[in-house]
Amino acid sequence: MEELLESNLLRHFRIVRFLLGREWVTIGELAHTLRIPSRTIRQSIGEINQYINLAKIESSQKFGIRLTYDAQLNSFYIYASIYKQSAHFLIIENICIHRYATLAVLAEKLFISQSTLKRKIAVINQTLEEYGFWIDTKSVDMVGDERKIRFFYYCYLLEKYDVLDLVAPEQELRVIDELISEFFAQFPSLQSPERQVFSYLNKLRTMLFISFKRLKKGRRLASHDQIDEQYSLLLSEKLSKKIAVCYHIDCTKDVLHQLFFLFFNRRYAWSANDLQKKAEHDEAIAKVRRTLLAFFAKIEKSEQLVLINKDELLLLLYNATSYTWTSAKILHNPSEDFFVNLNHYHEGFARRIKKELVACLNREQLDIYLDDSVINQLLFMLVTAWKGLMDQLEASAPRVKAGIFFNTSFEHSQFLLNDISYHLKSRLDMTLITAKTITELRQQCQHVDMLITNLSMLPSPDCHIVSIQANLTPKDFENILSVYSEIVNANVTAS
Template structure:
């Protein structure tokens, strides 16, 4: 939903997104790729650098430009910086967090003119109405499909702030934690390590906060399942909720705050999913599609899926609780797949094609959302027991020879060093040759030769020259060559 950005920031977004995780690139090539004039890019670099610091777009007459940041930052920081520049996202945030009596009051809060505010609201609504909600200019409230509103702000707050501690008062944070702790007494499963992780609790805190805020404005999920009055919060906790959020904390509010659990289609366990699938045709269709997808994926590579039930359950719940676009500006799941080696990337590409084909065939998802597919693949890869190990075992072998012009002891040291750091990628071995002629004769039996000699010329073999003690750049070079070899072998295997 990057189209919510102002035009100038949208250009910045395209520039940053394309440069992310790439090396030096000429401005002319970038201009061709993102369809923005090179002159505009040159002008925008200075503006971008002002607000993403200490990250920076570096410029070089020789190499071009590249995006860099230090070890304490990552892309989340850079995209949060874009959010901070956007008046439109600030409007959406202010309308969610606060009440305004008039457009004039909101414009004054934002330090913009009322006419400028109206233009922004019109542009925002042109985007949001396609998603099922909008800004009501009379009530100055967000109205429409409550699930879509909730999911939008859920994605927004996690992308913009990473955790809600960044903008909530200590009283609100403490109250939300008390609400979650009280609720956990009704669901012992929430005491398990998976549900006690920071990530899960941060997301649960965020969704409870959104529900509390929306409920205080009179908005609720219409199909939340009611619970018994005596199964809700303690009287003391109800009083705190009423005092801070001005909510009459009924059993309906309780079920609304924890709609994720009281939704009739939620499945807490695999057995629960089986029961629901037997009684609900829609759930049955999703279950059948995911079962087929997992079976096809495992069989196509002859992989073992020991925890199939858990993986299927997690994929189902991800689909069930996706109520809109799963990315506004940045989805960390996308970055997860960027640094995989080529063999794993081939697996992901084929698996993605299978998933999309099955979802379309079963009509599970009318409009395939690229971010949702990425999310499902992320869940698949991270939940599948020993998947990476199985893929590595089936990866084409890269025979790697070591030939060093140094002492025997130093050669042994380098063998141990490279074997340790590259153990999951290749198995290096010392080449027992003592002349260059014998080296050339042995080279065709290897895919890669690592040496400390510069400009070593050997036929039909990749050469990587390293320092006397391997540097991070040396390991990057080795991995880059390894990926080229794996890619070529994978393509050759697929063709045959």
């Protein structure tokens, strides 16, 4: 949904997204990749640097440009800074959190004319209508598919603010926390360790905050969304009064079902057994379950791995499809950062299972929302919740013959061999090259796939060369793994 940004900010977003995680790049390379004139990029760099504050796009006549920021920051800060510059998202946010009687009142709040506001809303709606909801200028509210509206605002608040505390007043946070506490007390099966951590509770708080705002405006989930009536939640009289004072809402059974629709909708499964029972009575649920199981079987066979906690993963991925009603990201899904910096061998694994997941989900006509952001979200859940995955990957990693030859001392060469073997013992079969001349070196290199050395200008031996520092740096390990991946991929292609 990056198209919701104004044209200049969309350009800023694409420049920043390209620079994140990279070292120096030339403006010419950036211009060619993004198809933006070099002159426009130079102008945009100045504009971006005016608002990213603690971060900066540095320029060098020799090297080009790069994005730098303090250790206390990460990519979230950069994307949040872009959000804060957008009048479009400011309009969307104000409509979510506050209630306005007329467009004139909202325009006054935003310090723009009513005609300008109407034009901006028209532009916003060109994108939103494709997703099944839009801004209605008469009610000054978001209308359309209520599930999608709530999920959109959920993604937006998490992407822009990360924590609800930066948005919600303290009084509302206290009420929401009391509500969560009473909810968990009545449904102890949800009190698992993974749900009693800040990240999960922050997401649940955010969803409840949005639901309260929508209910306060009289916006309810459609009847055909099918709330499961067998589940009921009884609140204490004290908490019910607090909710009435804070949100002017009576805590009826319907309201509580609407607040916790994530759990009370008919598709949500409370356990693997509950999922199996639901699948026996609902073919749409059965198809999703069968598809995920087929995907699991496929990757176990193709990757020669074992899904130790298969039932847990099945439930996790299935439930994610039951509450993902539209795109899982607007500008940036933080979960996708996980895959950006995977080492090369693990990157290949993630790429292969993503391809298989897409193939399996597209093979059937499933009643779920799918796009690349949702696929990445499901993949993140799978990889991070798969017990013992990293150990299995390391154990099954192809081994490459590597020799080490340093023009320093025998002791230093042995030290480096031990250091590299310690960190990469599952990837490299290390040996010390004992050549006394360059001619002997070339001969001995015929027996290894990779030579690790501090010599930069060696006459090309018959193997891959990685030149590293006298003391290994993270960049050196990255280079070794890059060459390792190149060798492994070449072997796979040849076979």
